[in-house]
Amino acid sequence: MPTKKARLQIILADDATDHVKALAEERGLSVSAMCSQLIHSALRDPEFKLKPDLKKFKGLAVEAAIEGTHITDPKVRALLELVEHLTKD
16 A cells, blocks of 8 residues: 555564564554554653754754843853753763
8 A cells, every 4th residue: 555654664573573463463453553553652652752952952042142142141051051961961
């Protein structure tokens, strides 16, 4: 069935494959549909949330400073220091 959606090919360990097949059969889904549901469910988990692009944020802070934002404000300084600390890790 043609689609513009991305196709992913993955390799699972035998026990994971058996588990996915059992879940799919239990729910009346194809293995592919079950994998899709599992991936979407996992992506909602906070552990897999994308981290913000801190370098982009630093660039926006520099741009704001150029446009006249007062980067000496204590709250802005604290935020910039936090971003600097996080980008070093």
